[in-house]
Amino acid sequence: MEDEEERSEVCALLYSNRSAAAFALGKYTAAISDAEKSIAMRPEWAKAVAMEPNDPHVRVSCERARIMARNEEMGLRVIQLLPGRDIALKPKGLHPIRSKIFEFAVGMQNYIYLVVDSDTRKCIVVDACWDVDGILAVIEREQLLLAAAAITHGHFDHTGGIPPAPFSSLRIRVTGVGELKRRLPHLPLLVHPLDMPEVAASNPQLKPQHFTPTPNGFTFRLGQRTEVKFMHTPGHTPGSQCLLVNECRLFSGDTLFPGSCGRVDLKGGSMADMVESLQTRLSAVADATIVYPGHEYGGEWTSIGREKKRGFLRPVGTAGSAQDKWGRLDDGPCR
Numbered sequence: 594m595e596d597e598e599e600r601s602e603v604c605a606l607l608y609s610n611r612s613a614a615a616f617a618l619g620k621y622t623a624a625i626s627d628a629e630k631s632i633a634m635r636p637e638w639a640k641a642v643a644m645e646p647n648d649p650h651v652r653v654s655c656e657r658a659r660i661m662a663r664n665e666e667m668g669l670r671v672i673q674l675l676p677g678r679d680i681a682l683k684p685k686g687l688h689p690i691r692s693k694i695f696e697f698a699v700g701m702q703n704y705i706y707l708v709v710d711s712d713t714r715k716c717i718v719v720d721a722c723w724d725v726d727g728i729l730a731v732i733e734r735e736q737l738l739l740a741a742a743a744i745t746h747g748h749f750d751h752t753g754g755i756p757p758a759p760f761s762s763l764r765i766r767v768t769g770v771g772e773l774k775r776r777l778p779h780l781p782l783l784v785h786p787l788d789m790p791e792v793a794a795s796n797p798q799l800k801p802q803h804f805t806p807t808p809n810g811f812t813f814r815l816g817q818r819t820e821v822k823f824m825h826t827p828g829h830t831p832g833s834q835c836l837l838v839n840e841c842r843l844f845s846g847d848t849l850f851p852g853s854c855g856r857v858d859l860k861g862g863s864m865a866d867m868v869e870s871l872q873t874r875l876s877a878v879a880d881a882t883i884v885y886p887g888h889e890y891g892g893e894w895t896s897i898g899r900e901k902k903r904g905f906l907r908p909v910g911t912a913g914s915a916q917d918k919w920g921r922l923d924d925g926p927c928r
């Protein structure tokens with residue numbers, strides 16, 4: 594009975610969050626339908642919305658609404674795409690390989706972002722992977738102009754191309770930045786120089802001249818009001834980078850997640866670099882900054898302030914080695 598109660602609460606929460614996401618994406622019919630389902634399961638939440646938003650789940654939606662309103666004020670739109678929800682949807686007809694790739698994409702829970710300047714309608718796609726057709730369809734539907742593709746780091750699930758072993762022998766190719774570049778040859782491909790070899794390894798058609806290197810501090814403008822600044826944050830990979838938009842929205846790739854950080858035990862990972870990136874570089878970003886992570890691990894967004902209180906930006910002091918600092922930090926999950 595208790596399990597059932599819990600399941601119903603989780604479902605109601607999922608519907609409530611999906612409703613808010615649909616609302617943010619301008620899918621109002623879907624937003625209303627999900628909100629109705631949520632309220633049918635938890636009628637008290639509707640009351641909380643109408644009165645004081647005491648329920649933590651409703652508070653999340655209210656906070657989200659505030660973030661969206663602030664984005665709108667500064668002429669910014671953030672479109673967060675999740676495989677299985679927005680893209681990489683079950684293909685029509687018989688596409689056994691594509692279906693498998695999409696199933697895999699749903700399991701990987703990568704977020705792909707469109708960062709849009711509302712004045713010019715220009716946008717940057719961040720970590721275009723898994724379903725280039727789906728991503729381009731959203732760009733077309735929203736009548737946006739794709740100005741650049743940025744990669745937070747060179748891992749296959751953020752770039753596409755040849756999957757890692759043992760799947761590499763199957764001649765399967767996942768659409769990603771290589772495919773985007775083939776279709777749009779003049780599109781700048783914004784990559785940190787240290788991760789270019791890894792991107793090129795899974796996308797051998799990409800040559801050095803196809804990349805636009807983004808060293809720390811590199812900026813890209815989408816319009817008069819929208820500036821994207823690239824921050825080098827090594828640790829997960831040598832060339833990991835975060836995109837800081839208008840000094841208050843951070844696209845953190847696999848460097849920072851709500852309550853955790855990216856793995857440091859994969860090829861090219863460095864615990865010492867990760868500690869430095871988190872404790873020095875990202876901790877210097879303003880607390881009110883909203884963080885959009887590279888995967889759906891622990892939530893759709895967080896903030897720098899929240900991660901300083903209870904995440905991997907908690908100050909751990911300057912004493913001791915990087916290992917000591919990591920030890921003080923690492924009592925939470927790492928993805």
Ligand SMILES: [Fe+2]
Pocket residue numbers: 746748829847855
């Ligand atoms: Fe990664």
